[in-house]
Amino acid sequence: MDNYPEPARRLVSDMIVVAEGRPEQAIAFQGAPGANSHRAVIERFPDGLPYPCFSFEDALDAVKEGRAGQAMIPIENSLHGRVADIHFLLPESGLAIVGEHFLPIEPTLIGRAGHQIREVMSHPQALGQSRHWLRERGLSPVAYADTAAAVAAVAEMQDWSIAAIAPAFAAELYGLDILAEGIADESHNTTRFMILAREQRRPGAGDLMTTITFEVKNIPAALYKAMGGFATNGVNMTKLESYQRGASFAATEFYADIEGAPGDAAVDRALDELRFHSKWVNVLGVYAQARKRG
Numbered sequence: 001m002d003n004y005p006e007p008a009r010r011l012v013s014d015m016i017v018v019a020e021g022r023p024e025q026a027i028a029f030q031g032a033p034g035a036n037s038h039r040a041v042i043e044r045f046p047d048g049l050p051y052p053c054f055s056f057e058d059a060l061d062a063v064k065e066g067r068a069g070q071a072m073i074p075i076e077n078s079l080h081g082r083v084a085d086i087h088f089l090l091p092e093s094g095l096a097i098v099g100e101h102f103l104p105i106e107p108t109l110i111g112r113a114g115h116q117i118r119e120v121m122s123h124p125q126a127l128g129q130s131r132h133w134l135r136e137r138g139l140s141p142v143a144y145a146d147t148a149a150a151v152a153a154v155a156e157m158q159d160w161s162i163a164a165i166a167p168a169f170a171a172e173l174y175g176l177d178i179l180a181e182g183i184a185d186e187s188h189n190t191t192r193f194m195i196l197a198r199e200q201r202r203p204g205a206g207d208l209m210t211t212i213t214f215e216v217k218n219i220p221a222a223l224y225k226a227m228g229g230f231a232t233n234g235v236n237m238t239k240l241e242s243y244q245r246g247a248s249f250a251a252t253e254f255y256a257d258i259e260g261a262p263g264d265a266a267v268d269r270a271l272d273e274l275r276f277h278s279k280w281v282n283v284l285g286v287y288a289q290a291r292k293r294g
Contacts, residue, residue, distance in 0.1 A: 008032040008152035019051040026068035028059040034148030034170030097285025099195035109180040111163030121150040122165035229273025233266040
């Protein structure tokens with residue numbers, strides 16, 4: 001709590017009291033009130049109780065400890081790629097992915113009107129998504145813990161040569177002005193969120209997705225052979241990313257999204273083939289697609 005700027009601490013305290021009174025409705029998210037994750041919670045769960053947390057680990061712990069029923073965590077952005085460390089945090093959390101949500105990102109420059117802006121604070125993701133816009137105007141980016149907390153920090157410092165990038169509704173929360181809208185470098189700026197709960201649930205109707213992590217055996221062409229099962233069984237893999245764990249550079253792990261779910265004959269055959277060529281395979285969740293792939 002003390003890590004937030006003072007204007008955010010008051011809001012965080014009030015929101016946590018309400019959310020912890022009804023934990024089954026509480027949706028944990030990372031960031032100060034007014035962050036994009038806060039927007040995502042409101043959009044996806046209009047009857048939910050947003051539960052702000054300082055870090056991703058804090059949001060996941062809130063679910064694990066029963067203080068919140070679910071968490072919404074950003075996993076990737078269409079402009080800036082995957083969110084750092086999330087591939088480690090999701091498997092290690094022990095939580096199940098039970099849904100996804102796509103949020104169009106509409107970054108806004110927020111500060112006090114009538115002043116010359118010299119620096120712009122925000123989360124590195126947000127700064128990266130608007131880096132050309134900032135450079136063209138000679139504004140220096142300054143990394144901060146999250147978008148809305150940067151707005152709260154500007155309000156606290158009252159140095160009006162500094163502005164912040166955050167969702168528009170953060171300006172109202174912290175009593176500041178919208179200085180510029182639509183400052184993303186690309187119009188397709190979208191963040192994908194994962195919804196996590198303590199237990200896997202039966203997915204709703206519609207097309208399903210399955211998210212897995214795995215480590216192939218340390219033999220020649222292991223990944224090629226492991227992927228062959230998806231091709232021969234007609235299972236569409238929509239995402240495949242590698243990442244290193246530790247500092248040995250000897251073991252590469254993979255994160256993947258596939259269309260379909262265990263119980264489908266083709267998916268079961270593909271996963272069996274994957275397991276044959278892997279040291280381990282971990283199914284992180286099965287959930288309904290929020291957006292049709294392809």
